[in-house]
Amino acid sequence: MNQQGEGGRQDLRVLLQFCRADRRYEPLAALRVRYVVEGLTDDQPRAVEHSVLWYTEGKGEEDMGVHFFERLTERASLPPEAAAGTFTTLLPPSPLSYEGVIVKIRWCARVRLFFSGGRDFVSEYVFEMGRIPPARPPRAGDA
Amino acid sequence: MKLPRFFAKKRGHRRTGSQVWGSFGDGLFHAVLLGAGVVFGGLLASGVAVPEWRINHDFLPTSCTVVAKGLERHVTLSAPGRAEPTWQPCLRVRYEVAGIRRESWTRPSAGAATADRTLALTRLSSWRLGEQLPGWYDPSDVSRVVLERGYNWWMWLLALLLPGALLAFGGAGVVRSVRRWGKSEERRAAPSRLSGILDPLAGGPAQAPDHPGVPAGDDQVNSPGTQLRYRLPIESPENWTLLGFGLFAVLWNAILILLAVGAGLDLLGGRTDWLLIGLLVPFACVGVAGIVVFVRGLVLATAVGTTQLEISAHPLRPGGTYDVLLAQGGVGRFASLEATLELEEQATFRQGTDTRTEKLTVWRQPLQAWQDLQVTAGQRFEGRAVVSLPANAMHSFASEHNYVRWSIVVRGAPAGWPSFTRVFPVVVFPGVDGEGTPPSGRLSEAAP
Amino acid sequence: MTAITAPNMIVNPFATRFTRPGRLVPLDATGRPLDVGVVVESLRAAGGRAAIVGPHGTGKTTLLLALADRLAAAGRLAGVVRVRSWLDAAGLWRRIIVTRHGATLCVDGWEQLGPLAWMTAALARGRGCGLVVTSHREPGLPVLVRSEGSLPLLAALVASVPSHGDLIRDADVADAHRRHGGNLRESLYDLYDRFESRCR
Numbered sequence: 179m180n181q182q183g184e185g186g187r188q189d190l191r192v193l194l195q196f197c198r199a200d201r202r203y204e205p206l207a208a209l210r211v212r213y214v215v216e217g218l219t220d221d222q223p224r225a226v227e228h229s230v231l232w233y234t235e236g237k238g239e240e241d242m243g244v245h246f247f248e249r250l251t252e253r254a255s256l257p258p259e260a261a262a263g264t265f266t267t268l269l270p271p272s273p274l275s276y277e278g279v280i281v282k283i284r285w286c287a288r289v290r291l292f293f294s295g296g297r298d299f300v301s302e303y304v305f306e307m308g309r310i311p312p313a314r315p316p317r318a319g320d321a
Numbered sequence: 322m323k324l325p326r327f328f329a330k331k332r333g334h335r336r337t338g339s340q341v342w343g344s345f346g347d348g349l350f351h352a353v354l355l356g357a358g359v360v361f362g363g364l365l366a367s368g369v370a371v372p373e374w375r376i377n378h379d380f381l382p383t384s385c386t387v388v389a390k391g392l393e394r395h396v397t398l399s400a401p402g403r404a405e406p407t408w409q410p411c412l413r414v415r416y417e418v419a420g421i422r423r424e425s426w427t428r429p430s431a432g433a434a435t436a437d438r439t440l441a442l443t444r445l446s447s448w449r450l451g452e453q454l455p456g457w458y459d460p461s462d463v464s465r466v467v468l469e470r471g472y473n474w475w476m477w478l479l480a481l482l483l484p485g486a487l488l489a490f491g492g493a494g495v496v497r498s499v500r501r502w503g504k505s506e507e508r509r510a511a512p513s514r515l516s517g518i519l520d521p522l523a524g525g526p527a528q529a530p531d532h533p534g535v536p537a538g539d540d541q542v543n544s545p546g547t548q549l550r551y552r553l554p555i556e557s558p559e560n561w562t563l564l565g566f567g568l569f570a571v572l573w574n575a576i577l578i579l580l581a582v583g584a585g586l587d588l589l590g591g592r593t594d595w596l597l598i599g600l601l602v603p604f605a606c607v608g609v610a611g612i613v614v615f616v617r618g619l620v621l622a623t624a625v626g627t628t629q630l631e632i633s634a635h636p637l638r639p640g641g642t643y644d645v646l647l648a649q650g651g652v653g654r655f656a657s658l659e660a661t662l663e664l665e666e667q668a669t670f671r672q673g674t675d676t677r678t679e680k681l682t683v684w685r686q687p688l689q690a691w692q693d694l695q696v697t698a699g700q701r702f703e704g705r706a707v708v709s710l711p712a713n714a715m716h717s718f719a720s721e722h723n724y725v726r727w728s729i730v731v732r733g734a735p736a737g738w739p740s741f742t743r744v745f746p747v748v749v750f751p752g753v754d755g756e757g758t759p760p761s762g763r764l765s766e767a768a769p
Numbered sequence: 770m771t772a773i774t775a776p777n778m779i780v781n782p783f784a785t786r787f788t789r790p791g792r793l794v795p796l797d798a799t800g801r802p803l804d805v806g807v808v809v810e811s812l813r814a815a816g817g818r819a820a821i822v823g824p825h826g827t828g829k830t831t832l833l834l835a836l837a838d839r840l841a842a843a844g845r846l847a848g849v850v851r852v853r854s855w856l857d858a859a860g861l862w863r864r865i866i867v868t869r870h871g872a873t874l875c876v877d878g879w880e881q882l883g884p885l886a887w888m889t890a891a892l893a894r895g896r897g898c899g900l901v902v903t904s905h906r907e908p909g910l911p912v913l914v915r916s917e918g919s920l921p922l923l924a925a926l927v928a929s930v931p932s933h934g935d936l937i938r939d940a941d942v943a944d945a946h947r948r949h950g951g952n953l954r955e956s957l958y959d960l961y962d963r964f965e966s967r968c969r
Binding site for chain 1: 505506507508510511512531532533534535664666667668669670671679681683684713714715716718720721722723724725750751
């Protein structure tokens with residue numbers, strides 16, 4: 179799902195497509211992402227960043243670990259000259275996606291477009307790595 | 322034209338504004354520190370370090386003869402409008418440079434400047450006219466000669482430490498600010514060659530190599546077991562509490578003793594300080610209470626005896642099975658002793674000015690339980706259990722504010738004493754090791 | 770909001786990423802959005818130095834960050850500093866020293882400075898630096914806003930986070946508010962736990 183930018187970029191969308199339709203991966207598997215930028219106006223991006231990272235969610239501060247990062251600034255590799263982009267990485271063995279109760283670990287791929295004036299637009303797609311079942315809150319009577 | 326924002330704001334997953342100016346003040350401050358370090362270091366180097374080095378390396382040896390001596394008078398402003406003279410012993414020495422006889426005044430380091438003229442004269446009297454002394458002259462300025470060489474190590478330390486600290490702190494801060502300037506959070510968080518240098522104390526626990534997010538687990542394999550491979554370290558809050566009480570009792574009673582001695586001396590001297598005596602009463606109450614609490618805790622900890630846990634292999638992996646040996650010391654009867662395997666989540670959030678940490682046990686598996694044990698002196702109780710991790714168990718995880726922790730928890734109920742809980746952390750690695758087979762840690766099979 | 774991609778994935782709308790200061794819009798005691806522009810004008814009328822006062826978990830930091838955003842848009846923000854103890858005073862002084870005249874520094878946790886607070890305020894006054902601070906008690910500065918937790922405010926916050934799919938009812942909100950004595954933050958944590966226990 180795209181993230182809306184501010185001001186006049188309401189129509190801007192960055193659509194990500196994963197090599198696995200269900201977006202469920204095993205550790206050490208290859209992750210390939212293809213993305214398309216739609217709705218660009220006269221304001222063209224000056225740079226684009228691709229990243230694959232994990233972050234925590236829950237009751238604590240959000241921590242983050244970046245596994246893959248690259249930044250493109252060459253005109254030929256930026257939209258609209260390059261209508262689509264791709265990036266590939268080999269996923270690490272950890273940390274696995276985890277649906278805990280007060281701590282959750284999420285993996286995602288992000289594409290961030292940078293415009294003049296220091297403004298940016300980010301699109302994030304969550305995927306799953308590993309097959310850890312969700313934890314559940316303790317119930318009364320649990321051992 | 323829109324001005325850049327000083328503050329970047331994030332609403333949900335939308336990010337507005339600019340990070341460009343966000344760290345400007347921080348970078349400016351560190352730049353000032355860096356500049357101060359450069360200036361200070363330059364002054365120290367040019368004024369002290371370089372001249373001293375030249376004396377020891379460039380100056381050439383000669384033999385000096387004392388031909389005259391005297392006091393050099395300096396006037397210094399000790400207070401606004403108030404000038405005071407200081408006296409510096411000086412020697413006029415005769416020496417030869419390339420066969421040419423020369424004479425020059427020099428200040429021996431043993432005769433430091435002083436405001437006391439009599440003292441200066443006394444120092445001057447330690448040299449005799451006609452006395453032969455070794456000396457060294459500056460080949461680039463033969464009129465300059467010194468009578469001592471060597472290094473003031475403290476001055477070199479000062480020259481290195483103070484400007485060095487300013488340069489390091491300021492320089493690292495400037496580089497860090499520049500690196501972070503206008504960068505996205507992914508780019509800032511992406512590892513780089515400089516990350517470890519610039520942020521050696523960056524938050525986050527030590528991680529296992531090749532397994533990001535998984536704690537290293539070095540502590541668990543530091544101590545060999547007597548029967549199984551490793552003896553696990555204990556993480557018990559009661560030990561830290563006991564240590565805290567002990568330190569408090571020592572410090573508080575040390576202060577109490579000092580105050581009591583002071584009051585006693587006053588009394589012996591015929592003075593009665595009622596305020597001090599009045600303070601002693603509540604201080605003594607707190608001090609005695611501290612000792613009582615500490616001693617009670619110590620008795621509890623030692624009377625109940627230590628608990629030790631050994632394991633056949635570490636780290637653990639999902640689907641693996643491991644032997645565990647529980648050893649309980651002490652003297653007396655235990656109504657029950659049980660060991661469980663537990664998975665706990667921990668999340669820390671900084672809310673306003675408070676730090677809130679919450680822990681939650683999300684999974685618990687009983688390993689073994691013993692009832693009605695009798696432990697005798699010199700004969701500890703030993704019990705065995707088997708840990709079987711589910712194949713889809715979550716691995717251990719540690720980041721700066723969030724943790725997923727596995728532990729073997731031992732709970733005991735000694736008769737006549739309060740029950741205790743002792744926690745032995747273990748590290749579980751992810752199940753996939755590249756070969757698809759979770760290793761087993763049982764002694765009956767080959768250990769990895 | 771992040772897309773839900775995996776069947777196992779549960780987005781708890783009361784997670785800190787949605788409820789931390791700066792993520793929520795500041796509201797008044799009736800639950801209506803607070804006009805930050807009016808607060809900025811009040812700050813100007815108070816001479817550029819004032820405080821947001823209130824007990825724990827009542828939205829002080831949220832309002833402070835909203836003010837900071839507004840000041841930044843006007844080019845008058847010097848920075849936002851979080852103070853955890855009096856040891857942070859030195860860092861705060863350095864920020865004041867490098868702040869240009871007329872800019873405003875936002876300080877979260879003013880009461881943590883203890884006896885150093887008056888010195889800090891004097892330094893800021895001498896440097897011509899504006900101050901907006903949060904404090905649990907009267908800080909010796911004009912009071913800009915007194916924050917307090919209320920049930921309508923909590924209900925409005927719940928309505929503003931991502932959808933909870935009707936797993937949280939009005940009675941839950943009222944119960945959380947009652948149990949935590951108006952502390953909005955603890956109430957939101959309470960609702961987090963309720964959501965987790967019901968969504969699995």
